[in-house]
Amino acid sequence: MLIIGLTGGIASGKTTVSDLFAELGVPVVDADIAARRVVEPGQPALDELAAAFGQDVLTESGTLDRKRLRERAFADADLRQRLEAILHPRIHEHMEAELAACDGSYAIMAVPLLVEGELLHRVHRVLVVDVPEEVQIQRLMQRDGSSREQAQAMLGAQSRRDMRLQHADDIVDNTGSVDDLRRQIADLHQHYQAIAADRAAMARGKAEETDR
Known part of the structure; x- marks a missing residue:
């Protein structure tokens, strides 16, 4: 394809x-959508993010506070690299699975x-x-x-x-x-x-x- x-x-x-x-x-296989799915409650990446960036990047309901995480990561190049190391492999794996299921020219x-x-x-x-x-x-x-x-x-x-x-x-x-x-x-x-x-x-x- x-x-x-x-x-x-x-x-x-x-x-x-x-x-x-x-x-x-x-x-359409969207990396932003994949990024949201890999940090849903119960996904391993969410626990890793909380451990790396602090429990305050989680909301009271246990979901990811994206704005707080984004502000923290964009303010520090090292933290941004840490974020990418946690998320990118899982996002890529999710996208590959979606591509394999695509039908069309x-x-x-x-x-x-x-x-x-x-x-x-x-x-x-x-x-x-x-x-x-x-x-x-x-x-x-x-x-x-x-x-x-x-x-x-x-x-x-x-x-x-x-x-x-x-x-x-x-x-x-x-x-x-x-x-x-x-x-x-x-x-x-x-x-x-x-x-x-x-x-x-x-x-x-x-x-x-x-x-x-």
Whole structure:
């Protein structure tokens, strides 16, 4: 299966883009969703996070206080690495299981830190959702109630915009209207279907040569 790695800076609109692909019937495997599932109550990762970051990263009901954990991790590079060491292996395992169950000519693998992490080798093409950094800052401040300094710190923890764009095979500009975004996704959908069909034809040809 052709796997498209969907990425972009924080608050760039990756979820909106993945939702538009899903509306077209494309399977979407989302790292953020996997990250939530691996820290549900009863999961080993939740106990490890409490041990590493303190019991106060848990709410009174025993669920993860994501805002408190995020603030603590983004404020300290060492703690952020510790967080990644706990979560990333479990997230990857969860996503691989989801990919194995996908059906279709291609699938979207949505990974916020695709170009920084270990999953870049798992995708065939990289699709970057792009907006200017000032747009990201304003969206973060509106969405999360973050200060400008907190928003800038979150941006600083990710790869630079130019680095993401250097890895891009395809780019979605998310500074326009939803209708404009929808048109871009429709065009990419046709493009990816054509690539997937070409890959399938090549695979059949190789199989026939092997059988001869």
